[in-house]
Amino acid sequence: MGLKTILLLGITMIILIFTAVNLSNFLYKDLYGVENASPSITTNEPNKVVVLKVGEPITSSNIKIVVEKILRTQKIKGNMGYRKIKDNETFIVVKVKIENLRKNVSYYISNMDFFLLDDKGRKYDCEMNVLDLKHALTITTIPPKESIEGYIIYKIPKDVKVVKICYTFRNIQNIFDSCMAIWEENMSDIPYVDEISP
Structure with missing residues (x-):
């Protein structure tokens, strides 16, 4: 040949x-x-949807992810000043931790790998004009056997009752993982803070 x-x-x-x-x-x-968001948590069941509570981790063959906390606010301050928001909207600030379980290979992750669904099935992508925040998650390389933490920010209507933070494991680094991780929280249980400058 x-x-x-x-x-x-x-x-x-x-x-x-x-x-x-x-x-x-x-x-x-x-x-x-919804689009397939895929973690593979020690299970081989295809297209499995795993609903988690805030603070509960999920592990694939390559990474371990946890939504550590969710906050809501009307004011976010970065290096370039405050972000504007309409009266009928609110910011959802999600703190995530991602651990690369691989021994020899880096793992690439981004805030765009996560998305938010509400109780009406509407999908929200992360805010991109908040990347000047000190600890905002951006396109990041995680070295082998190391972890990172960062914030992902969404802007949603105030009338939303439930938020679902979703992660898709299936990508070029996890071709065979096919399970969706959803961290679900009632808006009434999400702490409100006057201002966030992560």
Whole structure:
């Protein structure tokens, strides 16, 4: 077998894997109404949804993640001043901790890997204009056997009754993980603080 043939086979395999992952995500969204967010917590059950409480960790073959706390506020102050918000909105501030369990390989994670669902099924992506906050989670490299902590911020309507912080394990680093982690909290149980400057 020539080098060109081996390279062609390798590229074909990569394309097939990505196609299978995308097809799986499409089918999951069609069945459950949300995109597949996948952790694999010591279980091989496909498309399993694991609902957790704040403070409960979930572990895959590569990482361990926990939503340590959730706060709500009307004021967030960063290095570039205060963030504006409408009267009918509130900020949800989520503190996460991610541990890289791999021995020799770094793990890449971002605030964009997480999303928020509310009790009406609406999806919210993280705020991107808060990255000047001292401890905001951004695109981060976690060295082997190390961990990081950071804040992810969402802006949602005040009438939301339940927030669900979701993480998708299935990505280029976790191709075979297919379980969704959801940290769920009632808005009435989320502590309110006057101002946050994490």
